[in-house]
Amino acid sequence: MRLDEKIQAVIMIALLALGILTAAPVILGDRVVEPFSELGILGPNMKLGDYPREIPSGENIDLYLYLGNHEGTIIYYRVQVKLGDQSTNVSDTMPYQGEILSTYERVLDDENNCTLPISISLIETGINKRIVFELYEYKSEIREFEYEGNWVQLWVNVTEPR
Numbered sequence: 001m002r003l004d005e006k007i008q009a010v011i012m013i014a015l016l017a018l019g020i021l022t023a024a025p026v027i028l029g030d031r032v033v034e035p036f037s038e039l040g041i042l043g044p045n046m047k048l049g050d051y052p053r054e055i056p057s058g059e060n061i062d063l064y065l066y067l068g069n070h071e072g073t074i075i076y077y078r079v080q081v082k083l084g085d086q087s088t089n090v091s092d093t094m095p096y097q098g099e100i101l102s103t104y105e106r107v108l109d110d111e112n113n114c115t116l117p118i119s120i121s122l123i124e125t126g127i128n129k130r131i132v133f134e135l136y137e138y139k140s141e142i143r144e145f146e147y148e149g150n151w152v153q154l155w156v157n158v159t160e161p162r
Helices: 003-028
Strands: 036-042 054-056 060-070 075-084 099-108 112-121 126-139 144-159
Touching (some): 036 126, 060 099
Antiparallel strands (some): 075 099
């Protein structure tokens, strides 16, 4: 192969690669390859890990609920906050059937997130109380919310009031 032919081959390969990189988004469209939703709990200072460990009975716990939408479409979310303990079985396939403390709802566009201030109060004292946050998505085809297997938890000890 002569030098001119080698240069032409390199240029052709570079143009082909450039063509593929340019055409791929048009061909694939705006499809989300691996859609997902985010659910998180932040402490009173809006940080991971600064959660209260001891909570006086009847006093409010101020936290932040974080939701993120990467599903490729607008989603109507519901988060149910439930109370459990060490024997509570939380699953990725079935929602926990415990007492619902509160419910929060939010509609999010694709590639958006929000952080909501929330306040929770626990009455019953005890060690290793489990606060479970479960994420549900509204399914228009069945006209109800469906558990998506996305959950987080917070462990606290509920003490006598001060």
